Amino acid sequence: MPAVLTVDPRSGVPIYLQIVEQIKRSIALGILQAGEQLPTVKQLAIDLTVNPNTVARAYRDLEREQVIETSPGRGSFVPANGAAQSPKVAAEVAGDALDLALREAKSVGLSRERVRELFDAALARWFVVEER
């Protein structure tokens, strides 16, 4: 795997969650591909200068969510059906971000209609409608 992971230990977000999110993102973007091997826990711990148990915890979470697979002697890797995995994980990553934005919109007291207007405006900005 390319050295794409980085953690911000000063953040209030637990390091293992930062690793989980970044690996999901790497799969969503196809940086990590189906069947590709992940670094060993030990190697990633040394690369990121974080505790090996912290990396192991991230890998356990990813296994539980079936984002990665670990088999004894072979290490951890993106499952072979990872091609199907990629859009699913991409939707999950984006869904989490949308959820946060909507929560903030609700908390500052916006109405459902106003949020929809904002959403449509943002949608128009980011997704250009293809000409028919």
Added chain:
Amino acid sequence: MSIITIANLRKNYGPIAAVDDLSLEIPSASVFGLLGPNGAGKTTAFKCMLGLAHAASGTVLYDGRPLVPATLERIAYVPERSVLYDWMTVGEHVEMNRRAFAAFSPARALELLEAFNVDPRRRVRTLSKGMRTAVTLALAFAQNAEIFVLDEPTSGLDPINQRHVLSLMINEAAKGNSVIFSSHQIGQVERAAEQIAVIDEGRLVLQGLVDDLKGDRKIVEGVFPTVAFELDGIAGDSRIVRVDRAERLVRLSVIAGADDIASRLSAAGATGVRVLDLNLEDIFLYAVSPATATADIVAKGSS
């Protein structure tokens, strides 16, 4: 599994309790960070663990057994102030350690000295404080120990060498060895340590996995329509350890259940409800100095 078990440790200096009923489990194959303000008793705790200071009461067990001379062979200790001889060269210290510790590797020591950029031919007298620390660390990590007790191991080191020391610690943990270290630089502890303990005035005030503390301890903030708002039913929640009110704003310090408490705050009529993360420095300040921590959080929230 614990490599070191400290139970009810107590050490007095005159009328002052330097270590006061301290109990800790140091996990094996991991890095453990000991935090505390100046004079909190970190160094005294280390000395009691190693038999360098005589505890008034309490026990320290290694793998369930009391400290014996053979145990010391397995421990590499880096004291707060390096104990090098001014008149000797660095290389002579390597030779001295080779004779003192059966498993000591002179080749590894020289390799580490080179990594720290210290010439072994130099006399200790001519070394800066940071270089002395580097020499002490190189000697410790060449000892092939299983347990590393490091008291402020990065003080005086430049950022490159600081990171190098953290890497050495992580490397030992990855090999299945155990590291316990103290540091004032919370960012280092935050990066390398899996578990921490905070002591203040000799007493344990907080311990846990760094990631769990960050996952659980949050600030929940909300704004009410008027100054006269009621928090009944919420403020009594045992997960809320502190309530700060300023005008229409309320900030709740919670040790668990932040999302649930945020929902309850919304249900009580608050808008702008949000959950703020705390980093280890925030959590540390809350543990040892709640007043300072609050000022800090308020400043952060309004920035």
